[in-house]
Amino acid sequence: MSVAIVKYNAGNVFSVKCALQRIGVEAVITDDFEALRRADKVVFPGVGEASTAMHFLREKGLDEVIKSLSQPVLGICIGLQLLCRSSEEGNVACMGVFDADIKRFSNDACPSLKIPHMGWNTIELSAANRLLPEALREAYVYYVHSYYAPVCAHTIATTHYITPFSAALHHRNFYATQFHPEKSGDVGETILKQFMAL
Numbered sequence: 001m002s003v004a005i006v007k008y009n010a011g012n013v014f015s016v017k018c019a020l021q022r023i024g025v026e027a028v029i030t031d032d033f034e035a036l037r038r039a040d041k042v043v044f045p046g047v048g049e050a051s052t053a054m055h056f057l058r059e060k061g062l063d064e065v066i067k068s069l070s071q072p073v074l075g076i077c078i079g080l081q082l083l084c085r086s087s088e089e090g091n092v093a094c095m096g097v098f099d100a101d102i103k104r105f106s107n108d109a110c111p112s113l114k115i116p117h118m119g120w121n122t123i124e125l126s127a128a129n130r131l132l133p134e135a136l137r138e139a140y141v142y143y144v145h146s147y148y149a150p151v152c153a154h155t156i157a158t159t160h161y162i163t164p165f166s167a168a169l170h171h172r173n174f175y176a177t178q179f180h181p182e183k184s185g186d187v188g189e190t191i192l193k194q195f196m197a198l
Helices: 013-022 033-038 050-060 062-068 078-082 185-196
Strands: 003-006 027-030 041-044 073-076 101-104 117-122 140-145 155-161 163-171 174-177
Touching: 003 013, 003 033, 013 027, 013 185, 027 033, 033 062, 041 078, 041 185, 050 062, 050 078, 073 078, 078 163, 078 174, 117 155, 140 155, 140 185
Parallel strands: 003 027, 003 041, 041 073, 073 174
Antiparallel strands: 117 140, 155 163, 163 174
């Protein structure tokens, strides 16, 4: 099985590659269009700023390539956000795979809750899916983010921090998690294994 990690200017690709190695999967980090199209699975991770990342993807033509992929694709953190319609972070239009607009957390009503949302929190499964098995209901996963996808038609898991938000999304061959499976211990490894088995 060939696995490609999308290479672009939004870090953490190496931590994802190491996490995949821990479950016995060797992945190539690439921005080559044909390598991405040929791969059996594609992982689209990211940390960084949405408008800068989208500008880079558009400049390289990677946004159109990613949207056109027909094999299983897993977006992680900003990867999830860029697969949505738009983001308040830089007020940028994104790829529109998921029918959601990314919002910034506001803690005006509860200032004791810090932004970014950072650390461990639970996921609640909200739709049957092949990425998150029932055994992971209320499992703890690791987050670092200031922006979120509201609960929408493509939501398959939620987390509550300030407001309920989409912990994971699924539409056609596209899956995405707002949390970091590569930093979520055994739970994250289970999710990566589930993705590899799709």
